[in-house]
Amino acid sequence: MFFSPSVLLASGLIFIGFLMLIVGFVGLADEKIAMEYSLLGILLGGALPMIIGAFWLKNALKKDEKDNLAAQELEALSVIAKMGGVVTPLELANKMMLTLEQSQKLLDNMQKNGRADLRVTDKGDILYEVKNIVVTKEDKANSQSV
Numbered sequence: 442m443f444f445s446p447s448v449l450l451a452s453g454l455i456f457i458g459f460l461m462l463i464v465g466f467v468g469l470a471d472e473k474i475a476m477e478y479s480l481l482g483i484l485l486g487g488a489l490p491m492i493i494g495a496f497w498l499k500n501a502l503k504k505d506e507k508d509n510l511a512a513q514e515l516e517a518l519s520v521i522a523k524m525g526g527v528v529t530p531l532e533l534a535n536k537m538m539l540t541l542e543q544s545q546k547l548l549d550n551m552q553k554n555g556r557a558d559l560r561v562t563d564k565g566d567i568l569y570e571v572k573n574i575v576v577t578k579e580d581k582a583n584s585q586s587v
Contacts, residue, residue: 514547526571530569533569
């Protein structure tokens with residue numbers, strides 16, 4: 442998995458903050474440096490960048506997850522279209538090389554956003570149907586302008 446530049450920069454900021462914390466604590470042990478300067482260095486040079494980096498990292502990871510889910514949805518639509526518009530979570534997992542949990546999460550998200558409908562067979566099998574995904578040439582030719 443590749444991370445976005447935001448994730449890498451936020452991680453770097455956290456790392457630099459951590460290094461500055463170490464330098465600040467070493468400065469506390471040095472009697473030649475005033476305690477106020479060491480504490481200021483710990484706060485501004487270490488703790489503050491780490492806190493900012495942690496919030497930035499959290500937001501960047503959420504954005505990466507949303508972008509990844511959107512890309513997976515596009516791929517899923519292609520797979521579902523080839524399967525006639527109806528798929529089970531296991532079929533989708535198999536075709537897209539995902540875990541069953543990832544496939545279920547993807548289909549649940551598609552249903553939540555109104556892109557897929559949930560159906561249950563008489564045997565209790567769960568199916569997801571994407572409407573209007575399979576359109577024949579005849580349907581296209583017989584369509585009317587709006």
